[in-house]
Structures are given as structure tokens and as C-alpha cells.
Amino acid sequence: MRTVLKVVNRVVTGLVGLVLVVLGGSVLAVGLGVKPPSWWVHDGRHAVLLSDAERTRWRGDGWWWPTVLAALAVLVLLALWWLVAALRRRRLTEVAVRTGDGEGALLRGRALESVLAADAGDLDGVAHAHVRLTGTRTAPEAHVQLSLEPHVDPGVALDHLTANALTHARDSAGLEALPTEVWLRGVKHRAERVS
Amino acid sequence: MSEPQGSDGTTQRLPVIEKETDPVPVVHDGDGKGGRFWSARRVPAGIVAVLLLVGAGALLYDVTAVRAKRPAAHWRRELARQLAQRPLDDTWVLVGAGVAAALGLWLIVLALTPGLRQVLPMRRTHADVRAGLQRAAAAMVLRDRAMEVSGVQSVRVHTSRTKADVRAVSHFRELDDVRADLDSVLTDAITGLGLARPPALSVHVGRPRGKG
Secondary structure, three states: OOHHHHHHHHHHHHHHHHHHHHHHHHHHHHHOOOOOOOOOOOOOOOOEOOOHHHHOOOOOOOOHHHHHHHHHHHHHHHHHHHHHHHHOOOOOOEEEEEOOOOOEEEEEHHHHHHHHHHHHHHOOOEEEEEEEEEEOOOOEEEEEEEEEOOOOOHHHHHHHHHHHHHHHHHHHOOOOOOOEEEEEEEOOOOOOOOO | OOOOOOOHHHHHHHHHHHHHHOOOOOOOOOOOOOOOOOOOOHHHHHHHHHHHHHHHHHHHHHHHHHHOOOOOOHHHHHHHHHHHHOEOOOHHHHHHHHHHHHHHHHHHHHHHOOOOOOEEEEOOOOOOEEEEEEHHHHHHHHHHHHHOOOOEEEEEEEEOOOEEEEEEEEOOOOHHHHHHHHHHHHHHHHHHHOEOOOOEEEEEEEOOOOOO
């Protein structure tokens, strides 16, 4: 997932949370008898949430309805974009391969994924590997999930993956770097008894 | 002039090998600590987006409808009436405000914390590679290594992000010997996990219950 979207997710979630805390907290405080400052919207525990006078204060002004409509429309569009971005799983379709003679070639992302997964799966102690490519076609990134067999040390398995499968994939695609995120999990099994 | 001439193959192949061994893991000594993994927070973001979309969309639809000389929807008139009637010390208003504040706090916590507590960051051995080990997998490796110690009948391992708590049941050998063996085996095993912050080890050994 793109870094921008990660940041947007957290910032907007936090902002919505902040709005909820301020609104809910202030209503709760005033409702329970805390004396609000004079400029606050609610002036005491018997005030209503939003009176008719407050709601219709600017209704006569010419700018009111266009502003409300524009603000709502922008909010709807942003929410729609955010939702679509959050639901979509980006996956790299093509990787640009530098052949070294000034020409370039395109490699299907799936092909590189399956080669990398097969390479990783062949390593000692790796039961199963799953690879997903993201990023851009000139700067791809790899996400690798390894299922480890019981006998292998995770640190060793990671070293093998880095030295063999990842290096191999990077060199064969002619990439300068292949930033990779690796998640290791274990294959579930019963404890073996020492006889 | 008198360069050592091996077979042609050797001299030809050398540069290629050099190129391939170049990226072999560069181990950073002090700075090899990988940071926590930060979750993308897709699920909360998706839920908040859906709620915003539905709320703003419904309001936009109805405001537009009223501008087009149609009567306002029932829910909007009812909402305006309730907002104008309920005082702040009304029970339902207080309950609603409390729920909203709690929900808001939870969203703020979600936004500020990394999440992914089940993933332990591993030591970075290469600048381009970030790795994480599932906590359950770490526990399973420790359990397997502990089972290899002779005298150990069964083991339960609980790993948190800072501690590995190992409880073994031993049916023969001196408990102190078993404990010493477990200590050394598990210390090696924890090193073998390759974690950025190796968990502190605590070992308990006991006899099986219910048997003389």
C-alpha cells in the first residue's frame, strides 16, 4: 500500500476521532454541570443541542445554501475517493527491465512474483512462500510471506532469502534495488517428543 | 606481464561472481534495529469512509431536494426537532455524547499507535529488506528447541513483545540440570530468531502433577 495512503488513513481517522471527542466530550461535560465559557455554543445544562434559531441563523443569506451544497459535495467526493483507495489492492502488472544496452523490456509482474516465490520456496526450511509486487514499474517493491518449517531458525531463513532469492530476482530483472518486506510465520505442528 | 594464468574459465567468471556476491547481507552492527511495523489501518479507515460517505451523501441529497422545491425528508425534520428539543442533561443526549467521545478516543488511539502487535521486527541485515516474525512462530520455534532437551516432557511457551516465558515439565533428571540446559538451548534459539529486540527469557521447570 502506498505510503501516502497510509498517512492519509491515519490523519483522517485521527481527525474524525478528534471531532468526536471534542463534540461528545463538551456535550457530556456541560450536560453534567460543568460551567462552559461564555463564548461556547451551549450556555448551560438546560440548553438544547441545536435550537431552531441557531440552525436557521444564516438561512436568509445568499451565500449559505451554495456553501452548504459545495461543502457536502466535496465531502462526498473525498469520502468516495478514500473508500475506493482503501478497498483497492494495488498490484504491479509490469516491471521495466534494463537489458544494459540502452534498450528496455517489460516483464510481467506475475511472472516475477511466481519466480521469486518458487525460488524462496526452494530454500531450506521454507514450506511455502507467497510474493506480491507493489510500487512502480521502475521501482518495484516486494512483499514476501514465508511459512517456515520447524527445524529452521528464522534468522537463518531470512539470511538465505536475502542472499539467494531476493538477490537473484533483483539481478535478473536488472533492478538497482528491490525494497522488500518479509513476514515470517510458522507451519503449525505438534510438539515432537524426545524418545 | 606474468599474470597468473589459470584456465580461461576462471578469469572470465570472476567478475560475474563478484557482481553476484556484492549484495550479500551487509550486517550493521549497532544500527541494525528495525523499527516497528506500522499497520495501514485499512479497516478503520474503510469504516469511517463509509459512514462519512453515507452521512454526507444523504444530507446532500436531501438539501438538493429541498432546493428543488420538494419537501424535506422525514428523518431530517425529525432530527432537527429532536436537536431543538432535547436539553443537554437529557439521559439519551448524555449517553450519545459519551459513546461519541469514547469512539473518538478509540479512533485517536488507532491513528497514533503502530498496531501489528503480533509481528516482531527482525534485525535488519540488509538495507533493502525489512522483516517481521509472527509472535506465534517465535513461540513455536522456542517450544521445538525446548522439547529437544532431554528430560523435558512438555513445554508451554508464551511470548510477548519483550518476554519469552517458558514453562517446562520434566519427568526425569535433576530439575536444576534441566533448567541449565533449557537456559543455554533457549538463549541460542532466541539469538537464532534474529529479532531486533530479543525477548528476555524466563524459564520455569516443574515436575508433572498428580504422579508420586
